[in-house]
Amino acid sequence: MKALSIYAPFATAIAANLKTIETRSWSTDYRGEILICSTVQDKNYKPIKDYFIFGKALAIATIKDCTKFKKTDYEKAMVDPSLDMTDMYSWHLTDIKPIKPIDIKGQQRIYNTKIDRQDIEILTVQSEDELLNYWYKNKLIKKLPDEGAVAKVLT
Numbered sequence: 001m002k003a004l005s006i007y008a009p010f011a012t013a014i015a016a017n018l019k020t021i022e023t024r025s026w027s028t029d030y031r032g033e034i035l036i037c038s039t040v041q042d043k044n045y046k047p048i049k050d051y052f053i054f055g056k057a058l059a060i061a062t063i064k065d066c067t068k069f070k071k072t073d074y075e076k077a078m079v080d081p082s083l084d085m086t087d088m089y090s091w092h093l094t095d096i097k098p099i100k101p102i103d104i105k106g107q108q109r110i111y112n113t114k115i116d117r118q119d120i121e122i123l124t125v126q127s128e129d130e131l132l133n134y135w136y137k138n139k140l141i142k143k144l145p146d147e148g149a150v151a152k153v154l155t
Helices: 008-015 046-051 071-077 128-137 149-154
Strands: 002-006 021-024 032-038 056-068 089-103 110-112
Touching: 002 008, 008 032, 008 056, 008 089, 021 071, 032 089
Parallel strands: 002 032
Antiparallel strands: 002 110, 021 089, 032 056, 056 089
16 A cells, blocks of 8 residues: 655544645645655754654545645644745545544655555544544553644644
């Protein structure tokens, strides 16, 4: 199955269906299912690292389209509107389903994994809070954030 590595807070936002556009500096012709994976590195998120999962596949999504970034994409991409996104691309994600997290070694760009689609367990959670509670109860995150915290952290 194909996969894409994304910094953990943003991978979490996609898994929780809060972020439906991923932005990249490059376009892709690929359309179809893709694993959304959190990176191992926590970049600038050390103060909040206990709230996120690192180094695991967190969701399956479908890349439906890839277009030049438009002003109307800021909210769905969870991007600060003051940033210049002129040369960026919007990867439109649909049919996002959180999964039981799977250990994965990330790579750059879109990459192939040895994970078979039939081995992926789709979670039956209905909200960001249910997803975070599942992760917390299964000791995948160390702290349970306040309600709506993922969206607040990223905006």
